[in-house]
Amino acid sequence: MSDQYTPRPQDKFSFGLWTVCNRGRDPFGDVVRPRLDPVDAVKMLAEVGAWGVNLHDNDLVPIDATPSERDKIVRDFQQACDANGIVVPMATVNLFYDAAFRDGAFTANDPDVRAYALQKTMRAMDLGAELGARIFVLWGGREGTETDACRRADIAIKRLRDAIDFLCEYSIDRKYGFRFALEAKPNEPRGDIYMATTAAYLGLIPTLAHPVMVGVNPEVAHEHMAGLNFTHAIAQAWEAGKLFHIDLNDQVPGRYDQDFRFGAANPRAAFFIVKFLEDVGYDGSRHFDAHAYRTEDYCGVEDFARGCMRTYLILKERAARWNTDAEIQALVQEAGHTKMQYSAPAREALLNRNFDRIALASKELAYERLDQLTTEVILGVR
Amino acid sequence: MSDQYTPRPQDKFSFGLWTVCNRGRDPFGDVVRPRLDPVDAVKMLAEVGAWGVNLHDNDLVPIDATPSERDKIVRDFQQACDANGIVVPMATVNLFYDAAFRDGAFTANDPDVRAYALQKTMRAMDLGAELGARIFVLWGGREGTETDACRRADIAIKRLRDAIDFLCEYSIDRKYGFRFALEAKPNEPRGDIYMATTAAYLGLIPTLAHPVMVGVNPEVAHEHMAGLNFTHAIAQAWEAGKLFHIDLNDQVPGRYDQDFRFGAANPRAAFFIVKFLEDVGYDGSRHFDAHAYRTEDYCGVEDFARGCMRTYLILKERAARWNTDAEIQALVQEAGHTKMQYSAPAREALLNRNFDRIALASKELAYERLDQLTTEVILGVR
């Protein structure tokens, strides 16, 4: 039953292989769903209307697979993607599951671990390139500490920079054409993770050897965990030309990483996110990095996946309605930005200008009305 | 009664004029302390052993003072500083108290407000320069939103950049020699403040017209409010050469802006902060941006100020002890960073190397022991 909220390929909805294959294990409980083969996951994604699938190396290829096992797995997967019309826009590397990375990967104190992390990433890049991915995400889940006694945090940053520089060279060398998207998170699984926010990576990128190749992959839950405004985070990334990818999901602030269905924790926050992406013309993947509740079987996983996309499309329609609502538009006072260019005359004019503070404080802003109308657009009563 | 924890000028301890003059007003209660004249505040700071005093324009000069009133106030204050051996290392501007700024200052939708904010800042720079300050802090307390319906966040960033560029020109033009230190905060008094974290400014600075002139002023409480690791935040700023100033205080995560005495909420977090600053050789002000509990009279304000400095010095001594504790040093495995330079041979060597994951996962790290020893250094039992 198709309607205006049915996903289409041009919506560019993608899911991580790890999201629909998530088996429901958590710190206090065992798996609740049987293993889902990547080939079957691709079929499921096609069935629910997704456009793309993304993956960590080990989502597809077990860490101890032989080269021939690896090749067969990749071939079968590629065929499943082709057969189902699913693309692989992004690839990434798992540098957090194996015990070897318990003290970090690129930032670990052990140089052998750092070298192994690089090698594993290079191979994951080979895999991603083979599958056609053009975005390569780096999430350093173990790059952090429980005690800052273990290393100086500035040393960790230097190590991280070196690794990224090295990997950029590898991409150039191999002509992979990757754009790297760095993903931040404040904590979990480490007590504190270095590069806690998307903004931390925006600060790091200009210090890299190949800053043009590197952007960010902000995740809703990772900013919301720290109680930060996600729309503001992606606005800064976008304005800096660095919004290479995005991870959509949901999360209540100040909690463990919940990875809920997009819009499931706070549809208002989700509305502003969708509105921003659509208003500025973001044309990358709308990637969902979330998973079904642990209460669900695979029917529930499909419900979860459908719900992510459907809520996005509902909110996209609401954002368009907001943009054409006459009462709302009459209240929106923003007049863009008009740069005040510095010069001696401009300086003197400004210093000599008399401002009426009372008048400045008296112009009606009507933000309560504007926000209430926005709420009513979101709730569908106008 | 002087001891090893008595502050000396070379410790570079400074306080905001607003901190010791804070009268205890809060959202639910009235002032509890009478007004303290800036001249008396300087005397108090000298008495407790501080080195410097910092100020917003309106901490010293009322917003509606006439030029001649202003000049007399500044002259008296300057004399009090000289008489008491107190310097003014930093100045800043109040762009948050007056109702004119209720929708922001540099990012407000009203261009007149933005212009007024620039003018007010230029005059505050004049004042700071007159008093000898070389650091100028910008904290955009009202640059934010309660509803993101009011403006697009990327527009706000453009406005902010323009303002900073303009002010850099003014400093150059006037030969003030200011280095600007940008101060982030996630929320309060606005629902969300743009540039929520120190890292957001580290991302903004490279996009400015005069990036070399601009750094950051991280505040403990502002990062802790968002539950972020402050030591990691200043490490990134330091590593980027941008730690121009620092605001020391304390705060329990996930709460209103508490501005407690340094070390009063979590002495362990304070230890790692002090240790980082001392280890890397930070030589700027150790500025305290905090205030006495509302339960206190001015004796309590002095206790508060003394306590900030004393706790810093106790923790500094502990950091030195940690650095020379043989058992601890034997556990510290960090070996700096050795850059792996990319080249075809390096690539091949790395790709062909065999890593033993089990062995990598088996090296003893002993971080529990290291952290327990650190705890015992902090608690003074070793």
Next chain:
Amino acid sequence: MSDQYTPRPQDKFSFGLWTVCNRGRDPFGDVVRPRLDPVDAVKMLAEVGAWGVNLHDNDLVPIDATPSERDKIVRDFQQACDANGIVVPMATVNLFYDAAFRDGAFTANDPDVRAYALQKTMRAMDLGAELGARIFVLWGGREGTETDACRRADIAIKRLRDAIDFLCEYSIDRKYGFRFALEAKPNEPRGDIYMATTAAYLGLIPTLAHPVMVGVNPEVAHEHMAGLNFTHAIAQAWEAGKLFHIDLNDQVPGRYDQDFRFGAANPRAAFFIVKFLEDVGYDGSRHFDAHAYRTEDYCGVEDFARGCMRTYLILKERAARWNTDAEIQALVQEAGHTKMQYSAPAREALLNRNFDRIALASKELAYERLDQLTTEVILGVR
């Protein structure tokens, strides 16, 4: 222009006098709105369609008013209420603004402060009774600490209990017929406030001398500040027969007390709150304890007040729709509770029963589908 979301008296919408009279002062900024006389506030409330007004003693009567001033003020206010058809369902006492309460009121270390707090409350009860209020709220905004060195927390609880017991006696004695509603908050303005959550008062009440007279007044923002589920909090209060009053507003978790318009931070959380109140048949006031953004003038204050009520009514309609949505109802599996009565045969039957864990883990729950349908009811697309 009246529609289905226009408030009516039977909706029992009330506002605190302090909410519409809020002048926009905050920790970093001055007032932005002129003083609104209580008489004018009553008119405004009538105009926007409210049913009741609630007040602290000093919202109406200045703390230093003479008896005759007090009587005139009260008479004028009563007349305004009568003239505008506004009732006063609840009264409360301000034990937080004056500097005398800087260390607490009922829990202060100074016995004179404790006595004064009791006297002030008795007089506020006199006032409330005179105005016809039947609910008396107690919020101990200053009952807490910045340092737990100042008193043992169990002593504070004893002092609090004594005060409540005393005030119950006073109500009985005066035949006021008050039911006390205790309001919790985790922090702000104190570093930590005793009785941090609604549940803390549910634990205290059974230990009082007159537990039947005492219930709770949960506030959305106060539970959300601590990241707690407000619907769960009121469910426990309701189930215990203790939901005497409620404070509706909104708040992002882990922040300063934002007191936003109801539904303005998270309409989904607001939906579950409204649904619970309506489903169980709560028939007390729907009281709004919030205030307009600081960007607003008094037109904005009216927008704010209208918005609170309108959003409640929209969500109430959505809750009714949810209750009659066939697809949703088919998914709701809850079968009430059937008490398993203990007995020797019941025990033996239970111990001997064989449970099939696999089967128990396999029943479809379809909570993702249920929640997505709920989201779509909230967003108005079904």
Next chain:
Amino acid sequence: MSDQYTPRPQDKFSFGLWTVCNRGRDPFGDVVRPRLDPVDAVKMLAEVGAWGVNLHDNDLVPIDATPSERDKIVRDFQQACDANGIVVPMATVNLFYDAAFRDGAFTANDPDVRAYALQKTMRAMDLGAELGARIFVLWGGREGTETDACRRADIAIKRLRDAIDFLCEYSIDRKYGFRFALEAKPNEPRGDIYMATTAAYLGLIPTLAHPVMVGVNPEVAHEHMAGLNFTHAIAQAWEAGKLFHIDLNDQVPGRYDQDFRFGAANPRAAFFIVKFLEDVGYDGSRHFDAHAYRTEDYCGVEDFARGCMRTYLILKERAARWNTDAEIQALVQEAGHTKMQYSAPAREALLNRNFDRIALASKELAYERLDQLTTEVILGVR
């Protein structure tokens, strides 16, 4: 090498079997430590100086063990305890790991799951009684929701009450003499857990059929996750006579469940906890519910266990020092509580008393000084 901080049996330090046997698995990573047999865990606990070991049923007996396997395991464990002089003061039941409990145990919508949860708990009580435990902890890790659409929260509370009532009867019936200690947590692994705080259970207990048998088991991390003051939580429990057990560990507010070594996140908060327990004469277990970092091998697990106890004893010594520090004691103004008994004369006297608000606001409290001295006691410089 024994010193004043070496644990002794009279310190009543106990550890969960699950804590030292924790293998380091987390949501993003695999196990890092091999399985530790319970018998070996008991030896390790004896070696590090613990007094007791506590356990969930399935920490010791696999969920699918046959009766004869179960009996052998229990016998071996009992012998190991006897041989090593380790007692089993507390037992509990695992109602969260198995997929059968994915929607809750006592509060699940499926009556068969509720019945199975009861049966499993009865058998865990049999086991606990056999091992000599007198405290039985109930932590409902799965009693909660991701979406409140799934059931009404008040129904969940009724189900929970029924289960506890049933289990009390079973304990009475079997003459086990158990005291039940209910353990709260706000979230994780469920989106929201019912009975989010210790106080929620203090509110529930008076509504039970056997309130005298039931108390609470507060856990530091569970209150700190919600940013609540743990000392205040245990003070209320203690004052109500309900502090039956305690779970000591550490946690940064607003994060995933970190279960750090006691005192490892905030030694100041830990100081006030220890001081309270020692000051009031709490004589139950000092139970540690934490685990070693994932970076550690079993040497690190021993370091972790030793560190928990050692930090407790250091802080206990500091609390004693605080109690005898003359300067501190001179500042402590608390004079206990003197109940003001209600009567007509008392009422009149109070109503007629004239209070000098200025004088009340002027008494010196010196809490900054008091807190700084407390900090210095904690840091060991006085």
